[in-house]
Amino acid sequence: MxxxxxxxxxxxxxxxxxxxxxxxxxxxxxxxxxxxTYSGKRFTDNFSSFIKRYGLSDMYSSGFYPFETQEERWAYWAKHIYVNRFEPGxxxxxxxxxxxxxxxxxxxxxxxxxxxxxxxxxxxxxxxxxxGNYGYLQCAKGCHDRIYYNESLVKEMIKKTVDCKIPFELVPKCPVCGRNMDPNLRINQYFVxxxxxxxxxxxxxxxxxxxxxxxxxxxxxxxxxxxxxxxxxxxxxxxxxxxxxxxxxxxxxxxxxxxxxxxxxxxxxxxxxxxxxxxxx
Missing domain, CATH: 3.40.50.1220 (TPP-binding domain)
Incomplete structure (x- = not known):
């Protein structure tokens, strides 16, 4: 020293x-x-199938990737949330x-x-x-000020992911307005x-x-x-x-x-x- x-x-x-x-x-x-960490070995070990399919380079930029369907988007986000919020002690x-x-x-x-x-x-x-916090979901348009704990849903999504997609029935929808949902993160003006x-x-x-x-x-x-x-x-x-x-x-x-x-x-x-x-x- x-x-x-x-x-x-x-x-x-x-x-x-x-x-x-x-x-x-x-x-x-x-x-x-x-x-x-959001890049390097930790990223490649956890997201190899997503990297191969979409050419993703790290977890930070992947959060902004324009997935074509909600089934694809939530297959990625479930894994992202799990490896950062629920898996680590x-x-x-x-x-x-x-x-x-x-x-x-x-x-x-x-x-x-x-x-x-x-x-x-x-x-x-x-x-x-x-x-915000990875452990919660919110209405994507912020139609109301409640957030929803997502651990069991995230684990179910991961369990049922096939070819980088989750089943349609697992795509989260706002219980108030019926629109899509987002992780509760300050990514736009709709943050709850x-x-x-x-x-x-x-x-x-x-x-x-x-x-x-x-x-x-x-x-x-x-x-x-x-x-x-x-x-x-x-x-x-x-x-x-x-x-x-x-x-x-x-x-x-x-x-x-x-x-x-x-x-x-x-x-x-x-x-x-x-x-x-x-x-x-």
């Missing part, structure tokens, strides 16, 4: 120990570091992260949609999944924010008020620039305006932050798993 890295680890350890509040912001890089990285903050007053805001925080011990009341979404949004804002002006750690983990207005930019602004705040940023590609925060930021571009493990020691 080089001295600069060691010094940053020690500073992060001390700040976390001394903090009154810790706000975690989890992005896609965090789940990728935990092993939930709690990962070591998320469990280590929980050990790091469990005795603090913490909250989580995440753009990730695979429930790793809750699986790994974080309280459901302290997690705001702002972009149900009662729980608004409850968690309220709890998140209450946490921000409670921690304002206090010794607070904003721990930003694997957050890129797809949706920087949800975590990255707000965390930088809150760090700047809160005298007692420290921003701990774990980001392999974009570790640098806004001007004015240099003395209040501890940045790591090293592997997230390694950094969390070292801080936990």
């Amino acid at each position: 080089n001295e600069t890295y060691k010094a940053r680890i020690e500073k992060a350890k001390k700040e976390i120990t001394d903090a009154e509040f810790i706000l975690i912001g989890g992005g896609s890089g965090l789940s990728a570091a935990a092993g939930i 709690p990962t070591k990285l998320y469990k280590d992260l929980y050990q790091l903050v469990k005795d603090k007053s913490y909250f989580v805001i995440t753009t990730n949609v695979e429930s790793q925080f809750e699986k790994s011990g974080f309280s459901a009341n302290k997690i705001f999944e702002v972009q 924010q149900d009662e729980k979404w608004y409850k968690q949004n309220k709890l998140y804002n209450e946490f921000l008020k409670q921690s304002e002006g206090k010794r607070t750690i904003y721990m930003e983990m694997g957050v890129g620039f797809n949706t920087p207005g949800i975590i990255r930019y707000p965390f930088e602004q809150m760090t700047f305006h809160n005298k007692g705040a420290i921003l701990i940023r774990l980001n392999k590609e974009n570790p640098k932050g806004m001007k004015g925060n240099e003395d209040k930021t501890v940045s790591f571009n090293e592997d997230i798993k390694e950094v969390v493990s070292e801080i936990l020691k």
